[in-house]
Amino acid sequence: MCGIVGLFLKDRSLDPRLGALLTEMLVTMTDRGPDSAGIAVYGGAAPGQAKLTVQSDDPETAFATLAQDVGGAIDAKVSLMANGSHAVLTLPADKTAAARAALADHAARIRVLSDGAAIEIYKEVGLPRDVADRFHLSAMSGSHGIGHTRMATESAVTTEGAHPFSTGADQCLVHNGSLSNHNALRRKLRRQGVRIESENDTEVGAAYLTWKMQQGATLGEALEASLDDLDGFFTFVVGTRDGFGVVRDRIACKPAVMAETDRYVAFGSEYRALVGLPDIATARVWEPEPATVYFWTH
């Protein structure tokens, strides 16, 4: 099953409420996905700086000297903001690859969930309300965000199997459905040098889009191509640094509702997820068409 929520703010005065609005949307989708929950929030980009979101099962030990360790390895100032089992490392953007290499030395204790100028990802096993409270999601600010509640099918209920998945700078993907050609595609993408960390089908979908974009496709073109190259059921919602997109497979079994006003564009697996949004009663509400790419940018 799974639940997806997404919110893209056109009226930037709503930015401080992004976390609160998304949290309520996410919690409403609990019975579509009680196994794990996650959220990607875009905001707080600083010129020349990059953010790496990392996660650890033993955060106290893993994060204790991480900023100094990474800073020493890449010869740059690194700051760390811990938030439960996650932490955001802020460092010079041109040192991102070096920082990822340095973090590989800590791979036994630390997973890198995302990197980019604006993206932060928080995801864990547990009920959406508990996950949201653990990370204080409702206090977060940003320009757009995507959330997911998971009912696991294709891989185990673990933090690394939770959505969103990020396989490229400031990119993320959440998925309702299941892909049936993910094993073959994972092998193909790994041979092309694409980084895929888990055995999860959705991560392969995310990696596929990243790979397409590395080949020169726009996000819209990559999403169009996914309709031919991905086999299975999917409603995807994707995030980029300044954009937000939706695509459904041709059969379109997996539900999707969208709402748009002058102030925002919102996505929900069900209308229930949207009822708490401002002025929803007068919003344009519609169901996205199958095999059609929808995209909004700031």
Place this chain on the structure above:
Amino acid sequence: MPTYDLSTGGLRGLNEALHAVSGATPNEGWTVLNPMGSHAIAVGLDAPVQVTVKGPTGYYCGGMNKLATVHVEGSVGPGVAENMMSGTVIVDGDASQYAGATGHGGLLNIKGNASSRCGISMKGIDIVVHGNIGHMSAFMAQAGNLVVCGDAGEALGESLYEARLFVRGSVKSLGADCVEKEVRPEHLDLLADLLDRAGAKAKPEEFRRFGSARTLYNFDIDNAY
């Protein structure tokens, strides 16, 4: 005129109250406030009660309906009037996928658009859609009438049995074994009645009729066991 606030009373309380209405108290009008996209509103009713839902609903609104009239002043989620036996379900807005699925009887009147798989496996229900319908509508439909005042999406009437499909606008494509058929006088009468009961402005003469060519494997007696 009982009024029920779903935000305070809960779904189960509403459906229990509606089930308690017997045939002895017909036409008592109920109003349901704050549906907020909830699932399974007014399902399994079996008395001639009138229910007005003030806002959008989630999955399966009016499912298994018998005798009752359920009027949604908003849009509905997947599976509205699923397996309806009789009565009427009216939707002022749009309907999500598989509207009227497996319905045996009654009238499903959708004032907006219906998305994919509208009338899938319908078994005698009448469905009138004032707008457009999505792909794979009337898939494996067995009996009943589907009337579409707008356009139909891809693969209309795929693997159809005896149901009659009427479309006023364009048809993107026909599914396997679905063909266009002549509109005879009895079909015009049928359309006039359904359009009148649904309050649709369209004229019967504007519709084309589609049905089963009966050439699939299951129609060949030599394939019977």
